[in-house]
Every structure is written in C-alpha cells, then in structure tokens.
Amino acid sequence: MSHDESTDGESSIRTQPRNSVFRTEDQTPYVESTIIMTTVRVVAPFILTLGLFVMFHGADSAGGGFQGGTIAGTVVLLLAFAFGIEPVRDWLNADRLLGLVAVGLLTFLGIGFGAMLFGGAFLQYNAYPYSHASKYGIELVELGIGATVAGIITGLFFLLAAGFETDEPMEDEQ
Amino acid sequence: MTLLEATVLVFVIGCALATAVFRDILSVIVASAAYSLGIATLWVLLQAPDVALTEAAVGAGIMTLLFLLTVAKTVNPTTDRFFERIRPRTFVVLVCFLGVLLMTVPALPAIGDAGSPVVGGEVTNYYLDNAYEQTEVENVVTAVLAAYRGFDTLGEAAVVFTAGVAVLLVLRREAFV
Structure with missing residues (x-):
C-alpha cells in the first residue's frame, strides 16, 4: 500500500505511531514476514478447498453459496495480506474477476429461465429432462452464488485498499 | 441454559458493550470481531449451523478485514480517553429500548x-x-x-x-x- 502524497504534513502530526495498523508517513501497513508468507502458502489451498466444499456440499450439510463464496474469496485476501496488496493486484486479472461476478449471477438467472424453456415455471428445477435435475440445479445455483460473492468480496477488498483519488484535499484534512 | 451457553452469552454481551464504549477504533473492530465469533458459537449451540457459518465467515472474517483496511486508510486522532463519553440522554433512551425488547422475551417459546x-x-x-x-x-x-x-x-x-x-x-x- 503506497502512502498518499496529499496528506503530507498535516497528518503526520495527528497520526499515532503507537498503532502500526494506522498509516504513518514513513511506514506502510505491509510487513514482509517469512512466517506469515509460509503459513499462508501452506494454508491457502486448504481454505480454497474448504470454500469449494462448503459450496458444493451445502446441499447435504451446513453451508451454501454465500458461505462458501466468502471462504473462497478469503484466500485472495490472505494472499494480499501475506505478499502485499499491490503484487496480488497485479497478479489478478481484472476482466476475469468482473466476469466471475457476472457469470455467477447469470448462471442463477440462466437456470431460472432455462426451466421455462422446458415448459416449467421460473426456477422449477425438475422441469429439466435430466435425472436428479433438482439436485444438480441447486448445486449449480449455489456455485453461481459462490462465484458472485467471492468475486465481489475480492473486488471490494481491492477497491478499499486502493482508496480513491481526489484533486482537492479532504475537508477534515484542512 | 447450560453453563457453556451462559458463558458465551456473557462474552457476547461484553463484546457488544465493548464495541459500543471503546474510544479507539482498532479496539472496536477487534471487539466487534470477537462479538461475531461469540454469536457464531451461540448459533452452533442453538443448532443453526448454516447461520453460524455465515456469521463466522462474514461477520468475524471478512467484515473485520474490510474494517481494518478502511481504518488503515485513515488517520487516528490522538485521544487520552479509553472509553467513549456516554451522554445521559443516550443512556436513558437505550435502557428504554432494551426494556421494550426484553418485554417480548417472555412471549417467546422455550428453546426446543x-x-x-x-x-x-x-x-x-x-x-x-x-x-x-x-x-x-x-x-x-x-x-x-x-x-x-x-x-x-x-x-x-x-x-x-x-x-x-x-x-x-x-x-x-x-x-x-
């Protein structure tokens, strides 16, 4: 996280170096730590697997798209905390992330309208002429929700991390 | 109510109060995350694992991270006080509101x-x-x-x-x- 030029001067008086989480002029929140990087490297695949498990297995046990998507999205956040937000931002593909969000919602809508093509009502899973259509339909819907949620959470994280640029200084910075 | 449930309940109420009265925003975020974790435990004890999973993942996990990130983007005003100053008016209104909510509790059916x-x-x-x-x-x-x-x-x-x-x-x- 790069430090912001527009707050030079004033904010250095008001910031407290006591909490390293808060931004100071000569210090960024990111600390390169071998322990954190190694831990994240080991743990990340398991968390992603857990997220997918919660998404897929939500039909038969506790869980579902919203929970699983959140857990899966956390993996990217963990990577950003361990390896720095900027490198992870460069590594991610912006179009694919937006695509993930859109495809998730479109999957849900597609399954809903697809049932109408086969003569059923909107979201009537058993209108599809497959065996266990309800089960697979629900699984796909959960996956779609998961994709949307994971994408939005990752996106919000990077948007917050980037902040926003204004030409004029903020009012409370005088 | 078992001892475990009572302990978690006291922990949750304590965290909620801490979230309300702490002055330092970082402490508030940590207290709020602990509150969510306590509530998630409570949902598990009340046999609502789906809700517990959501609360743990979103409330204790993602929201804490997003709050921390937001706070890292701001400056921290210097303060000597540890607790937020509570105005008597606010306190009276809160106690009244709490009273109204507590009056509905006897109308709820027993758990299970x-x-x-x-x-x-x-x-x-x-x-x-x-x-x-x-x-x-x-x-x-x-x-x-x-x-x-x-x-x-x-x-x-x-x-x-x-x-x-x-x-x-x-x-x-x-x-x-």
Whole structure:
C-alpha cells in the first residue's frame, strides 16, 4: 500500500505511531514476514478447498453459496495480506474477476429461465429432462452464488485498499 | 441454559458493550470481531449451523478485514480517553429500548419446545416431509433457500452483485483491481 502524497504534513502530526495498523508517513501497513508468507502458502489451498466444499456440499450439510463464496474469496485476501496488496493486484486479472461476478449471477438467472424453456415455471428445477435435475440445479445455483460473492468480496477488498483519488484535499484534512 | 451457553452469552454481551464504549477504533473492530465469533458459537449451540457459518465467515472474517483496511486508510486522532463519553440522554433512551425488547422475551417459546409454532407449524412440517422428495437435497435449509424460496435467493444474489457495481460506480472505476 503506497502512502498518499496529499496528506503530507498535516497528518503526520495527528497520526499515532503507537498503532502500526494506522498509516504513518514513513511506514506502510505491509510487513514482509517469512512466517506469515509460509503459513499462508501452506494454508491457502486448504481454505480454497474448504470454500469449494462448503459450496458444493451445502446441499447435504451446513453451508451454501454465500458461505462458501466468502471462504473462497478469503484466500485472495490472505494472499494480499501475506505478499502485499499491490503484487496480488497485479497478479489478478481484472476482466476475469468482473466476469466471475457476472457469470455467477447469470448462471442463477440462466437456470431460472432455462426451466421455462422446458415448459416449467421460473426456477422449477425438475422441469429439466435430466435425472436428479433438482439436485444438480441447486448445486449449480449455489456455485453461481459462490462465484458472485467471492468475486465481489475480492473486488471490494481491492477497491478499499486502493482508496480513491481526489484533486482537492479532504475537508477534515484542512 | 447450560453453563457453556451462559458463558458465551456473557462474552457476547461484553463484546457488544465493548464495541459500543471503546474510544479507539482498532479496539472496536477487534471487539466487534470477537462479538461475531461469540454469536457464531451461540448459533452452533442453538443448532443453526448454516447461520453460524455465515456469521463466522462474514461477520468475524471478512467484515473485520474490510474494517481494518478502511481504518488503515485513515488517520487516528490522538485521544487520552479509553472509553467513549456516554451522554445521559443516550443512556436513558437505550435502557428504554432494551426494556421494550426484553418485554417480548417472555412471549417467546422455550428453546426446543415441541409445541412452539415454529416446530409444529404447517409450513415447517410440509418442508420437513417433502423437501427431500421434491428437491433431492438433504439439507432442508438449502432446499428452502434454493428451491422453495429460490426467487428470494436470486434477489439476494442480485443485491450482492448490485452492491459491487454500485461501489464501482461511486468510485468511478471500471474494474475491481
């Protein structure tokens, strides 16, 4: 996280170096730590697997798209905390992330309208002429929700991390 | 109420109070995360694992991270006080509100009461009897969410989608990263 030029001067008086989480002029929140990087490297695949498990297995046990998507999205956040937000931002593909969000919602809508093509009502899973259509339909819907949620959470994280640029200084910075 | 439930309940109330009265924002965020974790434990004890999972993942996990990130973008005003100053007016209003809420508690059925409308209700029994045959999923919560109330869930997914798009629009960006 790069430090912001527009707050030079004033904010250095008001910031407290006591909490390293808060931004100071000569210090960024990111600390390169071998322990954190190694831990994240080991743990990340398991968390992603857990997220997918919660998404897929939500039909038969506790869980579902919203929970699983959140857990899966956390993996990217963990990577950003361990390896720095900027490198992870460069590594991610912006179009694919937006695509993930859109495809998730479109999957849900597609399954809903697809049932109408086969003569059923909107979201009537058993209108599809497959065996266990309800089960697979629900699984796909959960996956779609998961994709949307994971994408939005990752996106919000990077948007917050980037902040926003204004030409004029903020009012409370005088 | 078992000892474990009572302990978690006291912990949750303590965390909620700490969230309200702490002056330092970082402490507030940590207290709020602890509150969410306590509530998630409470949901597990009340046998609502789906809700517990959501609370743990979203409340204790993601929200804490997003709050921390937001706070890292701001400056921390210097303060000597540890607690927020509570105005008497606010306190009176809060106590009244709490009183009103507590008055509804005796009207609630006991936990696990077989005669409560939730357990014995027609709708509940319909779901429990027919969910597996009609939707082929074993988790009735998922059956209700994705099949019986699928349209509502589509709305929820659309809300999540809209929230992301709205933030992009407000920040005048074209991509998340």
